Amino acid sequence: MAEPLIELRDVSKRFVKTLDLAEKIVNLAGGSLREEVVHAVDQVNLYVDEGEVVGLVGESGCGKSTLGRVIAGIHAASDGALFYRGTDVTGLSPEEAKEWGLDVQMIFQDPMSSLNPRMRVRDIIGEAPVVHGIIKAGEMDDYVDDMLLRVGLDPLFKRRYPHQFSGGQRQRIGIARALAVRPGFLVCDEAIAALDVSIQAQVINLFSDLREDLNLTYLFISHDLGVVEHLSDRVVIMYLGRVVESAPTEELFDKPNHPYTTALLAEVPRIENRGRKFMPIKGEIPSPIDPPSGCHFHPRCPHAMPRCQAEQPVLREIAPGRFSACHLNNEA
Amino acid sequence: MEDETPTLAVEDLKTHFFTKLGVAEAVNGVSFTVKKGEVVGLVGESGSGKSVTGFSIIGLVDHPGRVVEGKILFKGEDLAQADDDRMRSLRGRRIAMIFQDPMMTLNPVLRIDTQMIEAVQAHEQVSEKEARETARDALVQVGIPSPDERLKSYPHQFSGGMRQRVAIATALLHKPDLIIADEPTTALDVTIQGQILHEVQKLCRETGMSLIWITHDLSVVAGLADRICVMYAGQIVERGEISDVLDHPLHPYTNGLIGSVPSHNRRGQPLAQIPGMTPSLLNLPEGCAFHPRCPRADGACFVQPQVTEPAKLGHEVRCVHPHLEQA
Structure with a gap:
């Protein structure tokens, strides 16, 4: 098989909150304040093959956005290696x-804060390809027209500013901007979360169409x-910075x-489920500053045993192409 | 059952906003009822008027908006005619509201106990000690662990889900007859949303409280609500029992919304999208507001459609060409 497009080996990303002057003075005076370290991403192994769509799922604070940014090269990893082709x-x-x-291009959640409000759409989309020599400055207008058509916007809009568009249209501009430098790999960070349901469906369909037309990897x-x-x-x-399970969509x-995946799946509200009884997993998502020992999920896990508290489970292959990090798999 | 006065009956409610650019008819002739102990889902996209409907009921529509027509009968009393004093005594006591962002409901510089005790004493003449007990009980009711310590915390010391629980507990303080919940779980994670839905569902069953659940997410109401009203551009376009509406949608908009939700059975297939976008309330299309986006639109749609019950009694639709042939 060919090399994966992107591969992460034991990648970690830590954010350290250093002490400010006042806190240092407190320490000089005998205090014991320490730097706070957030393990946003903790030894993650991940690969994305060319032409594949990989979904990265987790709740807030699990490090999924940080991981996306590491892959897109916005953050450098603190540890581990990132392989590109x-x-x-x-x-x-x-x-x-x-x-x-x-x-590798990125599409962000909030299109309003990721588009410069003082630039016209033409410049938002056309600037990067000109700067990088993909097109000549004279070709910019035609090129921007192409890009706008591709994402389903009227080229006549290109002299407008971002605030003159609706949320769904703005997200399309964000997509057009990413596509303008002819990427092969798009990192979409909650790209449709802020949109209305009917607009969401439009953008999801756009992603599927683009994948087919341009052979994109997501x-x-x-x-x-x-x-x-x-x-x-x-x-x-992902849960609290670690990958807990990875599998082909259907099997997963x-x-x-x-157990976390099971709980997560049980909580997904679905149209088919009527008048159901909600049976949530207990507890809160712990803080990544001070994660639980061993398996991060053990305080909320219905199957937790003493071992889960002491020892971190390894992500291991439980069936071809299926990986899971849980001690239960070693029991049987 | 039938002769009982419903907790809330909204009749032909119209709330308009008088802006410099013109009159925005945010709510334009909305009628629905909520019975005792019932959960009614009010579903629509941004700008459909679902939140303004909620604000109208509780009397919190801000200038330049106002309720221009219609009745809001709360246990038979018309709130649209009630004066400020009457509204103030009802609001928070008999009708409560939960907002999307709990940071909006809670004062960031006051401790939880200060806020909750104030809310209790606003309507009841009780000692601070008794009020604290009430507040504590409410926190227990929504599943907050160690309530005595949590009462002494500030809102920023809570996580998002916990904050929303505090907001719900505050709404529950006076055991209201009706709670209006405006997208209360939209900002929360899936597992936390599940916990909140669980608490709310339990409360409705146990206390006979009625609930209006305003949301854009059909899949959340599917599991929670008894009946559902689908709103589009200020009007209810379809209304009925949850299973009738979701299994046999009559209105093309409802049908499109259901098709837009990724479902278990249609993985990989393109979603049935609704073309176009929601119209501006200042410039609504003539006749049926949905017709420019509607696959079934024809000349007849340029006239405002009437509400009919073509399939089943109690399942109403505002459309000239409802989906009838669906098995």
Whole structure:
């Protein structure tokens, strides 16, 4: 098999809140304040093959957005290695690094805060391809027209500003901007979460069409399992910075292995379920500053045993292509 | 059952906003009833008037908007005619509201106990100690662990889900007859949303409280509501028992909304999308407001459609060409 497009090996990302002056003075005076470390992403292994759609699911604070940003090159990983088409990104030559930067584009959740409000749509979409020499400045207008048509917007809109569009249209502009540098890989971070249901469906269909037309690869980050199920070939579930399960979509939804996945699937509201009794998993999502020992999920897990508290379960292959990090799999 | 006065009966409610650009008819002739102990889902997209309907009922429509027509009968009393004093005594005591963002409901600089005790004493002449007991009980009711310590916390010390529970507990303080919940779980994670829905469902069953659940998410109301009203551009386009509406949608908009939700059985297939976008309330299409986006539209749709019950009694639709042939 060919090299995966992107591969992560034991990637971690930590954010450290350093002490400010006042806190340092407190420490000099005998206090014992310490730096707070957030383990946003904790030793994650992940690969995305060319042409694949991978869904990355988790609740707020599980590190899914941080992981997306590491993959898109916005954050550097604190530990571990990121491979782009088989090469470690730290060893890329400047030309290769630029190619990586252009090939991997990101689409953000809130299109209003990711589009410059003082730029016209034409410049938002056309600036990057001109700067990077993909097109000549003279070709910009035609190129922007093409991009707008591709995402289903009228080219006549290109002299407008972002505030003159509705949410769904703005998201399309964000997509057109990402596509303008001819990427092969899109990281969509909750790209449709802020949209109305009927507009959501339009954008989901747009993603599917673009994938077919341009042979795109997606990492689709979302908390919405219904959307992920619809779009993805493979789903990766994260909890508090760690991958707990990864499997082909159908298998994961039919037969979840990890107790967290099971609970998550049970909570998805579905139109088919009427007058159901909600039986939620207990407890809150713990803080990533001070995660529980062993398996992060054990305080909320219905099957927790003493071992879960002491020992971190390893993500291991339980069936071909299926990975899960749970001690229950070693019991049987 | 039938002769009982419903907890709430809204009749032909019209709430308009008088802006510089013209009159926005945010709510334009909405009627529905909520019986005792019933959960009614009010579903629509942004700008459909679902939240304004909620605000109209509880009397919180801000300038330049006002209720221009219609009746809001709360246990037989018309709230549209009630004066400010009467509304103030009802609001928070007999009718309560839960908002989408609990940070909006809670004062960030006051401790939870201060806020909840104030809310109790606003309507009841009780000692602070008794009020604290009431507040504590309400927190227990919504499943907050160690309520005595939590009462002394500030809102920022709670997580999003916990904050929403505090907001719900505050709404429950006076055991209201009606709670209006405006997208209370939209900002929450799936597992936390499940917990909140669980508490709310339990409360309605146990206390006979009525609930209006305003949301854009059909799949949430599917599991929670007894009846559902689908709103589009200020009007209820379809109304009925939850299973009637979701299994046999009559209105093309409802049908489109259901098709827009990714479902278990249609993985990978394109979603049935509704073309176009919701119209501006200042510039509504003539006749049926949905006709420019509707696959069934023809000349007859340029006239405002009447409400009919073509399929089944109690399942109403406002459409000239309802989906009838569906098995």
